[in-house]
Amino acid sequence: MKLIKLFSSLLILFSCSLFSQRNSDTLDQVKVLIKNKQYSQAEALLENYYPSHKEDLATNWMYAQVLHWNYKNKLSNDLFEKAIALAPKNTAIQLDYARMLYEIGEFKKAQTLINTLKTVEATQAEALLMEANIHFWSGHINEAQEIIQELKKLYPNTYITDEIVKNIDEATSPYLKTNFEYQSDNQPMKFVAEKIELGQYRSWLLSPKLEIANYNFTPTQQALTAKVSNQLYLASIGFSATIAAGAYKNFSGTTDWIGGIELSQKVNKHTSLKLGYNKRPYLGTLVSTTLNLTQNNLFGELDYTNNKLFSIHAGYNNQYFNDKNNIATISSWIISKPFSLSKLKVQLGYGYSYSNAKNNLFTAKESLNDAITSFSPNITIEGYYNPYFTPKEQMVNSVLLILNYKASNKVEFGAKGTYGFAAQCLNPYIYLDNDGAGNTILTTNYFKTNFNPYEVNAFMGYKLTSSIEAKFTYTNQQTFFYNRNNFNLGLNFKL
Structure with a gap:
């Protein structure tokens, strides 16, 4: 869970800079605020900036993510879907949207995105990790362990499964x-x-x-x-x-x-x-x-x-x-x-x-x-x-x-x-x-x-x-x- 949130904050900064259609001073300020975890200030800037940039991919994407971090998930959901409509083949946006759904417990909707993302090499590892956690939190322990084994085969030297393995061990251990x-x-x-x-x-x-x-x-x-x-x-x-x-x-x-x-x-x-x-x-x-x-x-x-x-x-x-x-x-x-x-x-x-x-x-x-x-x-x-x-x-x-x-x-x-x-x-x-x-x-x-x-x-x-x-x-x-x-x-x- 901590790794997923870390990936989210880093990739939103990197990816938005790649897909921004213009070098906006406002978006640059927002990126700095996000880096410093000043999400309320970032939202205030984007709220004023968005009406005149509604069709800009980077603006929709960044605004959607900031709203999620500020617990405004209904509007965040709408903007993520709009960003995906603007760039249907952009798996980085889909991954951020899947993270958002995963973090608010919308597992069924997140799983639909994960099914596609786990077939793409760039997003496979994190998508599989989210899927393993979804199975774990849903009580399907055997399914979670099968995905963990799959991750270890695909990435033999990875440490990203350590946290969920520890969580499963703690949750399923007998207690007195x-x-x-x-x-x-x-x-x-x-x-x-x-x-x-x-x-x-x-x-x-x-x-x-x-x-x-x-x-x-x-x-x-x-x-x-x-x-x-x-x-x-x-x-x-x-x-x-x-x-x-x-x-x-x-x-x-x-x-x-x-x-x-x-x-x-x-x-x-x-x-x-x-x-x-x-x-x-x-x-x-x-x-x-x-x-x-x-x-x-x-x-x-x-x-x-x-x-x-x-x-x-x-x-x-x-x-x-x-x-x-x-x-x-x-x-x-x-x-x-x-x-x-x-x-x-x-x-x-x-x-x-x-x-x-x-x-x-x-x-x-x-x-x-x-x-x-x-x-x-x-x-x-x-x-x-x-x-x-x-x-x-x-x-x-x-x-x-x-x-x-x-x-x-x-x-x-x-x-x-x-x-x-x-x-x-x-x-x-x-x-x-x-x-x-x-x-x-x-x-x-x-x-x-x-x-x-x-x-x-x-x-x-x-x-x-x-x-x-x-x-x-x-x-x-x-x-x-x-x-x-x-x-x-x-x-x-x-x-």
Whole structure:
């Protein structure tokens, strides 16, 4: 990829000078700007120059390339096609156009040009290299390797295949990830967990993964999960499907199945849609660790990414349980693209979420008889969520901050913070009341509460060798429900 971009910037300068119909001072200035990678200034000059030179080959060609470098690919595409119409046999223009299409992911259209260019000696090597990369990014590993072998036969001493060979090796190597996790919260609940993930990317059709996790809760509860999954990816239409299935064993309860399906479709260059269903263990409350409790999730997500400005996410999740209760959540965020302060990269954003449970499961810690004995009417009785947390009209507006600092090729630091500056929910409380027929009952009511949830996540990554990486992560989170501290040590191995 780097070689292709380098060839592009050099050849556009050389080729345009050969095919220019006149020695234009403006075009000479543009060439200098291109050489110095001042593409915005080059575009400004060409924008004024082009109206009176619309039929000039060098002007169309150079303008098309500069527009591509400035991410204006629709107009760039039109001008490349016009330049080719002016010089149909000029393979240098066709090669630049193929590069442009390749770099923006228009592989099918690029392949049409490549089929011709790989038969011409002057453009053969780069055309074959692009074709090998297209097969690689499309998941057709065997086809990419066949073209690499063809290139090595045609050019025995070439180094242009080294980068793609390295990329294929890295992408298809089996990997092993291990995680050691400790968490404590103020319910109070503590656990120690060990997690293992083993996988390998083989092709667009086969990318299997095995995940095993073991949780040990204080004082004696234990839970175990095991899951296998596979991803299918059709790059030509931007579609992927992941299917997973496994088992969940709570040693205080029974065994249940877990798994799901996730479908992702690229709508256009900037937008993607994700839909799915999954069933997984719920282990967020003290009660949930003492029985087999699973949650079902139906979800949809829409993501928009503008490479120069920001990313937007919108999602909906319907979380439901075997007791017919459900929790509906909508969420969204917008975050800027990273901007650099020396080696530090910074992103800023805003997030919004709203959650509401059909039935609230806030339960009194006292039985009715004990409460009658110990409490007076209208005195609040202590409660807890049984067996899972149920938010009541919970709304959160938050600010987001992401920091990343790459100290060296081996050491990287990062942090992510969210702070709910405007958040509220209906807070449940329980008290003794009269049912109107002379009977004392436990009654739940709600009052509006403002709170300030936050989450701080910090990490340090260290590359011990080319095939072993370590990452330490610390998380402190405050929600309406609880506060938690989580410590995680991950080790990644390329096998």
